[in-house]
Amino acid sequence: MPADASTATRIDCDVLVIGSGAAGLAAAVTAAWHGQQVVVVEKDVVFGGASAWSGGWMWVPRNPLARRAGIEEDIEQPRSYLRHELGEHFNAELVDAFLEACPHMVGFFEQHSSLQFVDGNAIPDMHGASPGAATGGHQVIAAPYDARKVGALLPRLRKTMPETSFLGMPIMAGADLAAFLSLTRSPKAALHVAKRVITHLYHLVRYGRAMHLVNGVALVARLAKSAVDLGVQLIEATPAQHLLTEDGRVCGAQVLRHGTALNIHARKAVVLAAGGFANDLERRRVLFPRTPTGHEHLALPPAACNGDGLRLGEAVGARFNSDLKSPVAWAPVSRVPYADGRVGHFPHIIDRGKPGVIGVLKNGQRFVNEAGGYYDYTAAMVESAAEGDAVCSWLICDHRFIRRYGLGIARPAPLPLWSVLRSGYLKRGHSIDALARACGIAPAGLVATVAAFNQHARNGEDPAFGRGSTAFNRRNGDTTHSGANPCVAPIEHGPFYAVKVEPGCFGTFAGLSTNGQAQVLDGQAQPIPGLYAVGSDMASVMGGHYPSGGINLGPALTFGYIAGRHIAGVTAYE
Numbered sequence: 001m002p003a004d005a006s007t008a009t010r011i012d013c014d015v016l017v018i019g020s021g022a023a024g025l026a027a028a029v030t031a032a033w034h035g036q037q038v039v040v041v042e043k044d045v046v047f048g049g050a051s052a053w054s055g056g057w058m059w060v061p062r063n064p065l066a067r068r069a070g071i072e073e074d075i076e077q078p079r080s081y082l083r084h085e086l087g088e089h090f091n092a093e094l095v096d097a098f099l100e101a102c103p104h105m106v107g108f109f110e111q112h113s114s115l116q117f118v119d120g121n122a123i124p125d126m127h128g129a130s131p132g133a134a135t136g137g138h139q140v141i142a143a144p145y146d147a148r149k150v151g152a153l154l155p156r157l158r159k160t161m162p163e164t165s166f167l168g169m170p171i172m173a174g175a176d177l178a179a180f181l182s183l184t185r186s187p188k189a190a191l192h193v194a195k196r197v198i199t200h201l202y203h204l205v206r207y208g209r210a211m212h213l214v215n216g217v218a219l220v221a222r223l224a225k226s227a228v229d230l231g232v233q234l235i236e237a238t239p240a241q242h243l244l245t246e247d248g249r250v251c252g253a254q255v256l257r258h259g260t261a262l263n264i265h266a267r268k269a270v271v272l273a274a275g276g277f278a279n280d281l282e283r284r285r286v287l288f289p290r291t292p293t294g295h296e297h298l299a300l301p302p303a304a305c306n307g308d309g310l311r312l313g314e315a316v317g318a319r320f321n322s323d324l325k326s327p328v329a330w331a332p333v334s335r336v337p338y339a340d341g342r343v344g345h346f347p348h349i350i351d352r353g354k355p356g357v358i359g360v361l362k363n364g365q366r367f368v369n370e371a372g373g374y375y376d377y378t379a380a381m382v383e384s385a386a387e388g389d390a391v392c393s394w395l396i397c398d399h400r401f402i403r404r405y406g407l408g409i410a411r412p413a414p415l416p417l418w419s420v421l422r423s424g425y426l427k428r429g430h431s432i433d434a435l436a437r438a439c440g441i442a443p444a445g446l447v448a449t450v451a452a453f454n455q456h457a458r459n460g461e462d463p464a465f466g467r468g469s470t471a472f473n474r475r476n477g478d479t480t481h482s483g484a485n486p487c488v489a490p491i492e493h494g495p496f497y498a499v500k501v502e503p504g505c506f507g508t509f510a511g512l513s514t515n516g517q518a519q520v521l522d523g524q525a526q527p528i529p530g531l532y533a534v535g536s537d538m539a540s541v542m543g544g545h546y547p548s549g550g551i552n553l554g555p556a557l558t559f560g561y562i563a564g565r566h567i568a569g570v571t572a573y574e
Helices: 022-033 049-053 064-068 076-089 092-112 147-156 175-181 187-207 215-229 281-287 308-315 374-384 399-405 418-423 432-439 443-457 471-476 553-568
Strands: 010-018 038-041 057-059 117-119 139-142 233-235 240-246 249-257 260-272 328-337 343-347 357-360 393-398 426-429 496-508 519-521 527-533
Touching: 010 022, 010 249, 010 308, 010 553, 022 038, 022 049, 022 092, 022 215, 022 260, 022 553, 038 260, 049 215, 057 553, 064 092, 064 117, 076 092, 092 117, 092 553, 139 215, 147 215, 175 187, 215 233, 240 260, 240 308, 260 308, 260 553, 308 527, 328 374, 343 496, 357 443, 374 496, 393 399, 399 496, 418 426, 426 432, 432 443, 432 496, 527 553
Parallel strands: 010 038, 010 260, 038 233, 249 527, 260 527
Antiparallel strands: 057 139, 117 139, 240 249, 249 260, 328 343, 328 496, 357 393, 393 496, 426 496, 519 527
């Protein structure tokens, strides 16, 4: 086993993984299961990276859970979908490596680790009109996990993102979330919520944190537990300073542990999995559109995801690839002010698709189908905002909507709205005109937009942008809505409300060039011996496009799995 990191000046291992998100942990678990001695170092004081704050969904076509449910498809179907979605950015080597490996990845973790899954067989691909788009069967998520199974590792794992939890309690997409949204209208839902909240409060008193883990925190906890069980050494609060090389081969890294340099020598490989550059202001300034200072962006990943892995790779000759559709995995985000001066970030993933809300620009006009993908909403906002204006939009709804669904951090009934109104997060007006003035939106433009929208919305129609026209739209809507369209309802019951939304991201797409084995490539497109990159440190297999939910985590785990196998010298799939 490696030496104790608290006293050693050198550690020897087979594989060093830099970063502890889902991609890095997947590589560590895979390599360790195949007989490698693995060390994982994490810059932050907790493990989990951006993965722990994610929704946890993974896009993995032809996965075993779908097949067990009777959903069978040839590999050409998702390949065709990606070929049409990615266009000139379609990289056949990377796409084929991903599509071939991803079902095996799910099967491997199911059979050989603590990572178990729940299917997302009812979730359609985002762009249903593209050839090969599926109406379901492409998504999985980590199964809920009892945190007590993690044991002494638990305090070292990142907690769920506060803005997407309730009193620190993560809520799982699907039946769990639906119950919270229906608790005032359904006795069954109210009972479910009561049990969840009471159990959570007990856990807070007993353990000081949520113990029923779902979404990204469940994914990370299951992977971390698997790593520990396989003898992987996990070392937090230990940033990598530079890579070690010998005879042209990467053979480890120098890290900083408690202020002291520590050399970790890796006999086989180093895997860069440090989480991309979502919080690297300089790269944001250079690469992100409409971001002249780097600050005009609300990144969702933790602050430690600031480009360390990319800089480490570039220092030994790795090629940084920004020749993509977009360098960033856009998400619409609102700023959440707290009483102590902190500012949180809330991702608007679900609320935009519900019936009775629209998104408008400063001129009061709509600019996109709000029920579409979060990436599509934000990209349209960036493209549509007038030159010279700050890039932003406002989500507009009425009293009925906000009490039914909530809006951003403003929770639905029975929770009160006074705190978010007092903080200024939520704007209110007793008329559309008054709301526009409170937000700084052109009053005449907003009044005309809402009137035009309502005229058609009463019939469940949206001729301007076609809300509810795709399976993905309808999935984001409300199937219990009494109207003809689960995504459309008029905005007419005052008072009226708005939340300001700005460009943000789940992470970055631009990254180090790799081949299909996740080996990092140099300027001549040749593998750098001993160096791999996965997750957001690897230039996205999706070429900067966003064809479906889960296209960050699905490839992250898959290429982590590919890297671990390749390092161990394993070629044939089981």
